[in-house]
Amino acid sequence: MRVGAIASSVSALRFPIRHRLFLSSNHSHLAGSLPLRRARCPSGRRTMSEQFSSPFSSSSAPIASLGRPVDGDIEAKKPPQQHPWLIVGLGNPGKRYSGTRHNVGFEFVDTIAEAEGISMSSVSFKALFGKGFIGNVPVMLAKPQTFMNASGESVGPIASYYKIPLKQVLVVFDDLDLPFAKLRLLPKGGHGGHNGMRSVINHLKGSRDFPRLRIGIGRPPGKMDPVNFVMRPFNKQEREELDYTFQQGLAAMRILLLEGFDKSATFVNSNKSLEQLS
CATH class of the missing domain: 3.40.50.1470 (Peptidyl-tRNA hydrolase)
Incomplete structure (x- = not known):
């Protein structure tokens, strides 16, 4: 019973964290403009980033606009300004x-x-x-x-x-x-x-x-x-x-x-x- 209770508690903690990675319907228009990281998790399954990567993004940098690094990486830096x-x-x-x-x-x-x-x-x-x-x-x-x-x-x-x-x-x-x-x-x-x-x-x-x-x-x-x-x-x-x-x-x-x-x-x-x- 003690092991089962711990497993149940862990599951309850993990679900809200995983759920927060989805964009709400109010911000779904941002999905195409966010450069998403193409990385694979240790299990070999496709990550959320792979499933929702934008065809318009030429960068593999993590999502910087969410205000926190992804997978422990540092937030993406802005590309240098291109001179005309x-x-x-x-x-x-x-x-x-x-x-x-x-x-x-x-x-x-x-x-x-x-x-x-x-x-x-x-x-x-x-x-x-x-x-x-x-x-x-x-x-x-x-x-x-x-x-x-x-x-x-x-x-x-x-x-x-x-x-x-x-x-x-x-x-x-x-x-x-x-x-x-x-x-x-x-x-x-x-x-x-x-x-x-x-x-x-x-x-x-x-x-x-x-x-x-x-x-x-x-x-x-x-x-x-x-x-x-x-x-x-x-x-x-x-x-x-x-x-x-x-x-x-x-x-x-x-x-x-x-x-x-x-x-x-x-x-x-x-x-x-x-x-x-x-």
Whole structure:
């Protein structure tokens, strides 16, 4: 009788403790948001955590929001905050410059915004500005409205205010020294005589250690002044080639943010133009 009484008492004590692990109906909406621990009890049976683990959780940390550790573990720590990427397209504002060679940076950012559903309607830091995601990576898109030669007046303050590491500031611009519609992704470098890039470097405290995507616009024909050439629009064939290049660049951006710089650079720098494929 004494052993039976003790067993009965233990059973009576254990049931309320086990029952408290269930969420009440008033809080059942929280179940999908709680990262649950996938552990097995010594008997090999599935634990409560395994039965109610959320498909949206990428963590195996114990339930921290219940205010106590699970299975003796320390409460889960918050993941480190992820810095956004800043993707800047260089160009000149206004209808006069729209669609010209000097504005391919603007057009490329527009391509990203349209493909990823990011609104560029707000104005901030002297730029048309948008925030969104590529995959699960936060991004900021910017088109400085300062005119090309003063682009850094926009880029520098954005990077500083949001504390964006320079390795995550990607600047996109036109390049006379690359064949038309050719892309080149580099981890760092100088301005190469490009006044927009010169301004960006100056406003990033002289640092050149940020990635850049160069879009080739070709050399001016004959003895045409390069200043006049970069202000020319594209003909129909050039526009088709450039649209293809933008799609290649968009794929490269997704690789860059989701898989890393090296894979993206390999993809970009080994890609063939539409003309080469035809």
